[in-house]
Amino acid sequence: MSERTKILIVVAALIVLLIVMQFASSFVILLVTQALVFAILAMSLDILLGYTGLPSLGQAAYLGVGAYLTAILATKYGFGLGSSFWAVIVLGILLGAVTAAIFGLFAIRASGVYFLMITLALGQCVWGLAYRWNSLTGGDNGINMPGRPNFGIDLAHDMTFFYVVFGFFVAALAALYLLVKSPFGRSLVGIRESELRMRILGYNTWLHKYIAFIIAGAFGGLAGVLWAFLNGLVSPEDVILTTSVDALLMVVLGGPGTLVGGAIGAGVVVFLREYLSTLVEWWQYALGGVYVLTILYLPGGLMGIPERIRQRRALSAPAEQAKAVSVSQ
Template sequence: MILSMLARRPVPAVAGLAVALALPWLIYPPVAMDIACWALFAAAVDLLLGFTGLLSFGHAAFWGGAAYTAGLIALHTGLPFPAAVLGGALLAALLAVPIGYLSVRLRGIYFAMVTLAFAQMVYFVANQWRDVTGGENGLQGIPRELFGLDLSDPFYFYYAGLPFVLAGFFVAWRIVRSPFGRVLVSIRDNPARARALGYPVDRYKLLAFVLSAALSGVAGGLFAISHGFASLQEVYWTTSGQVVMMVVLGGIGTLWGGALGAALIVELNDRLATAGFEETGIITGAIFMLVVLVFRRGIWGTVRHLLASRAGASRAAAPEPSDNKPANSDTLSDARA
């Protein structure tokens, strides 16, 4: 499946794969795993925001719900961690069905606020259901079982978990380039026209919502297994705000921009925390404001736009064929006529 992506987009796909494989050699492996998880989370949110036009502030429910589910499966069943991650993704998808069904009929800020309200309900349940979730203490000591292999070293676990991230990116990439993805873009641009053409708009939105939640669940479950614990922070509304900020920094509707935004935010937070600086929100907020003011399309979106503009200008400035060159097939057809 990755080969088809490499064939269609060889340069960015090869570059992204090379960076992903080299990342734990360049930075601290647990931070590299965090970047990978948040990058997939950002791609899932961008699938909904950038390609469907729905801003959700409730995706922490799916990220955190999957984190708790994966942790519970790993703790109480002894199954290998891939099964725990997939179980978390399934829970996130199932949770998204009723939330999405009640939310997708709304638009704009109303949709965002309703999803935020549902996410806070999940946070309340996680906080109160202490016998299962551990309450404020969370789930601790989540194992990384994989058929007897020793994955206690974060370096090795990164490469064990990376296939989930790559598969998640491939699924998101395949969705946005399928006929289904083109319908989502048309709904984003003009839902009334899409409805007039006979597309069940709410049904498409609901399916996009569930797919986005499932990918968020993969990222959240992998994040919990990587850290060995799941806490209330994973289902708190600030988690939703942080991933939206990553998408905006990288570029809405670019899919790959969220990975760049995730790398920037996670690495910056790690360096500030290592330096003993506690008010990391001040720095990240200032960078967010700067990027929004200078790069209106986000970092990746701006770079892509500049490259496309330069390529268009080069084609426009190219000299036209001279008269002594062979005529094209249309000209020959006109001459015979």
């Protein structure tokens, strides 16, 4: 499939989503909006995991700093509820990037299992502050948002807010797509494949990974700002370990190194966590089952399925030819 066909499919899918949403119930609108927010988080993680080969176990930290920044500005200073919403978006992105810039100094030194562990620890640092720093974060109860911004356009309407989040999602997708297609993105893939080779070729691999880490943090911060306004409550639940692990699952389930895969994975996980949980008591069996089955049977994720089918066909064709040859002999 050519690159152009792929882009056309994605654009078509996004248009279909917009059309379907016109007929959606208010619950579905919230659900899809939430999926889009987490899709931004998952795509940010895909830059690390899928393109650079860095499995971060603490991506929820950046969602957390973005969300808490938004909540604190809104409740303590009444900032971000008018047209200053756009300033909060910028600040959220910046804080995500700055946090990642600090965390990256520690994390990028590690690799493999140690990278998993150090990102877990960094995520837990953020969680610990969110959970315990009562005067700033409201502790266990979290912070209730006073409402959504109104700058002529009232984002309190769920459909309006959906359009805003949709816009940010498309912008994030486009920006990250350009990033991974750029020479910088190509060298990230080179580092994933063989860091040693890239170093020998003269690339500063540490700096490449560090910048990728910061970019991922920035988009995580963006997701956090949107999440705060969408959910109306920012609590330590947003930064617990399972949120980070969910983000990992989204990427691995969808297909690492595809960007869009992370978005699809986000859709599936949000559906299980938020929708299925309202229907049945046993929804966690489904969630746990998806984790286990993805690892056992879907190494390339959902996006890898067409490729696997093609490979199987390609493999079976010569095999049949060979069989025919051996029979004729």
